[in-house]
Amino acid sequence: MLRTLLILLLAVPVATSGTAATRVASINLCADQLLILLADPGQIASLSNLSRDPTGSYYHIKARDYPINNGLAEQILPLQPNLVIVGEYSAPYTVRLLEQSGLTVETLPIARSVDDMLANVQRVGDWLGQSGRAAQIVAGLRERLQQIQRLQEQEAGVSGPSSAVRRKPTIAVFDPNGYTVGRNTVRGDLLHRAGWHNIAADRGIDDYGRIALETLVLAAPDALITSPLKPGSWSRAQMQVRHPVLSTSGINPLAISIPGRHTLCEGPWLLDVLETLVAQRRQVAQRHIRVGSRQ
Amino acid sequence: MTPLQPDEREVALPVLLGGLVLLTALLALLSLAIGKEPVPVVQAIRELVAGADSIYATILVQIRLPRTLIAIIAGATLGLSGAAMQGLLRNPLASPGLVGSASGAALFAVTVLYFGFSAWTPWLVPVVGMAGSLLAMFVVHAIAGANAGVTTLILAGVAVNAFATALISLLLNLSPSPYAVQELVLWTLGDLTDRSLNDVRLMLPATLIGWLLLLGSAPKLDVLTLGERTALTMGVDFLRLRWHVFIGVSLAVGAAVSTTGMIGFIGLVVPHLLRQLVGHQPGRLLIVSMFGGAAMLLAADIGVRLIPSVMPLRVGVLTAMVGAPFFLHLILRSRNAYPG
Numbered sequence: 001m002l003r004t005l006l007i008l009l010l011a012v013p014v015a016t017s018g019t020a021a022t023r024v025a026s027i028n029l030c031a032d033q034l035l036i037l038l039a040d041p042g043q044i045a046s047l048s049n050l051s052r053d054p055t056g057s058y059y060h061i062k063a064r065d066y067p068i069n070n071g072l073a074e075q076i077l078p079l080q081p082n083l084v085i086v087g088e089y090s091a092p093y094t095v096r097l098l099e100q101s102g103l104t105v106e107t108l109p110i111a112r113s114v115d116d117m118l119a120n121v122q123r124v125g126d127w128l129g130q131s132g133r134a135a136q137i138v139a140g141l142r143e144r145l146q147q148i149q150r151l152q153e154q155e156a157g158v159s160g161p162s163s164a165v166r167r168k169p170t171i172a173v174f175d176p177n178g179y180t181v182g183r184n185t186v187r188g189d190l191l192h193r194a195g196w197h198n199i200a201a202d203r204g205i206d207d208y209g210r211i212a213l214e215t216l217v218l219a220a221p222d223a224l225i226t227s228p229l230k231p232g233s234w235s236r237a238q239m240q241v242r243h244p245v246l247s248t249s250g251i252n253p254l255a256i257s258i259p260g261r262h263t264l265c266e267g268p269w270l271l272d273v274l275e276t277l278v279a280q281r282r283q284v285a286q287r288h289i290r291v292g293s294r295q
Numbered sequence: 296m297t298p299l300q301p302d303e304r305e306v307a308l309p310v311l312l313g314g315l316v317l318l319t320a321l322l323a324l325l326s327l328a329i330g331k332e333p334v335p336v337v338q339a340i341r342e343l344v345a346g347a348d349s350i351y352a353t354i355l356v357q358i359r360l361p362r363t364l365i366a367i368i369a370g371a372t373l374g375l376s377g378a379a380m381q382g383l384l385r386n387p388l389a390s391p392g393l394v395g396s397a398s399g400a401a402l403f404a405v406t407v408l409y410f411g412f413s414a415w416t417p418w419l420v421p422v423v424g425m426a427g428s429l430l431a432m433f434v435v436h437a438i439a440g441a442n443a444g445v446t447t448l449i450l451a452g453v454a455v456n457a458f459a460t461a462l463i464s465l466l467l468n469l470s471p472s473p474y475a476v477q478e479l480v481l482w483t484l485g486d487l488t489d490r491s492l493n494d495v496r497l498m499l500p501a502t503l504i505g506w507l508l509l510l511g512s513a514p515k516l517d518v519l520t521l522g523e524r525t526a527l528t529m530g531v532d533f534l535r536l537r538w539h540v541f542i543g544v545s546l547a548v549g550a551a552v553s554t555t556g557m558i559g560f561i562g563l564v565v566p567h568l569l570r571q572l573v574g575h576q577p578g579r580l581l582i583v584s585m586f587g588g589a590a591m592l593l594a595a596d597i598g599v600r601l602i603p604s605v606m607p608l609r610v611g612v613l614t615a616m617v618g619a620p621f622f623l624h625l626i627l628r629s630r631n632a633y634p635g
Contacts, residue, residue: 212332214359215332217353218354229474230473232411233470234409235409236408236474240489244357244492
């Protein structure tokens with residue numbers, strides 16, 4: 001009798017909150033981040049193994065508190081989650097298998113801008129039954145964005161109309177193997193918002209592309225931005241980014257290094273990146289003014 | 296095939312050499328003129344001479360010149376090494392790619408490059424590449440035996456090459472760098488993109504010593520055509536000569552491969568094309584094969600830049616497309632020459 005009562009008592013909370021996702025599993029690095037951000041710890045059944053990788057995962061330390069999977073259906077099914085979050089490029093066979101097994105599967109869209117980030121925070125919050133928490137975070141982020149925007153407008157106003165005519169400082173993303181990004185990416189959007197002119201746009205690169213070393217030298221951007229995936233490891237690809245021509249006098253762009261874990265996935269930390277980029281842009285602009293006044 | 300018999304296709308050495316030097320120079324100029332961006336080469340050179348700090352001059356000197364120089368140096372090494380090994384082993388199929396020296400060099404270079412040992416000193420890469428090259432050559436030679444026939448030598452080379460390439464692949468997988476695995480193709484097919492003058496500086500010392508050793512072996516290789524015993528009576532000790540050539544090849548190929556990766560068929564094809572023109576004299580063949588190799592690698596590297604492809608094409612693709620049919624032709628010819 002006592003045992004039955006105990007079982008009933010234990011079963012009650014599960015039964016009542018059955019509609020919201022109480023046991024959520026993720027097989028996607030970016031979904032991992034938003035789960036850690038938004039979920040109650042008890043809601044997380046499993047994260048992807050990449051969530052613990054310090055090179056790509058913002059919450060790599062917090063991720064150690066949760067069980068991990070290698071993105072295999074056989075690891076997810078025994079957990080009996082009532083929601084599995086996958087990415088746009090998750091293995092299609094795995095996703096189909098999960099769906100056929102009767103699990104609820106949601107796909108997290110890839111974020112290509114700060115707005116996409118805000119939308120994804122709200123989206124995952126809604127899936128988790130944490131809409132209020134998500135809305136609060138989004139509201140805070142919007143306020144911070146407006147503040148950054150205001151400061152930039154003031155700055156433009158103070159330095160007078162002549163500075164509005166003056167060209168924006170130029171920048172390019174130069175990742176190992178010469179990969180670069182255009183406007184329709186998270187980093188491209190951040191560069192635009194921070195007031196940089198991304199030279200990838202002049203090359204017709206809207207999202208992802210490659211830029212040759214010669215092209216880069218000819219464009220001579222004021223700054224180069226790299227997001228090393230694993231600093232302190234060695235390969236030809238990583239050596240190319242450090243080609244001596246890039247430190248030649250007359251080119252010598254300001255090197256801005258942003259860790260891969262801050263740009264690979266979307267989340268509130270993108271605003272920290274934005275603030276860094278704004279500060280660096282100011283620094284370069286001041287360098288221009290100093291050089292200009294000397295001439 | 297004796298050097299005493301004049302060949303009707305023989306060309307006077309100065310004429311042949313002059314022609315090859317001219318060809319190499321023309322290809323080098325073409326190589327400097329070709330790139331992703333249109334750079335007015337003449338203007339750039341003029342600015343360079345005037346000492347102006349122009350962006351075109353920078354591109355020319357820091358991006359295009361290293362590539363051109365490395366193509367010349369590595370091509371010359373491969374041509375020269377192929378000619379020396381064919382002369383030493385008196386085997387038309389010997390070449391750095393087939394007897395393991397290239398894959399051994401690549402294996403050792405990969406080991407120090409991708410695990411951070413080269414952070415101590417960049418000189419470690421060419422030095423270790425040389426050691427790997429020498430080791431692999433000795434393994435192949437030891438397996439095949441001193442008087443190995445063509446087939447045995449090639450089989451031993453195939454085995455050692457396969458083993459070295461498999462190990463390279465394994466090491467790249469184990470390497471901490473997330474970019475390493477994609478770079479297997481760079482080591483197996485060769486690559487010259489975006490190197491710097493530092494890379495040229497690193498490969499130069501070992502290359503020059505290797506070239507001098509190999510060119511110095513020319514008279515002895517000529518004597519060797521008379522047979523090992525006759526050569527011995529004339530003061531040429533085959534075992535010592537073998538060390539001499541092996542060390543020369545290891546130095547030069549080790550330096551080249553640790554910079555460019557394995558570029559196949561140049562060491563095989565170039566000496567064959569030029570052999571008749573120097574009257575089948577292995578000594579003379581050395582110097583002309585150097586320039587022939589430089590010209591072939593320059594041409595292949597110009598080719599990969601002219602073929603429009605999204606991802607960069609590797610230079611070994613073109614040398615193999617020329618070299619592999621040539622290799623088949625050689626096999627067919629040797630089948631007719633020695634039937635059964």
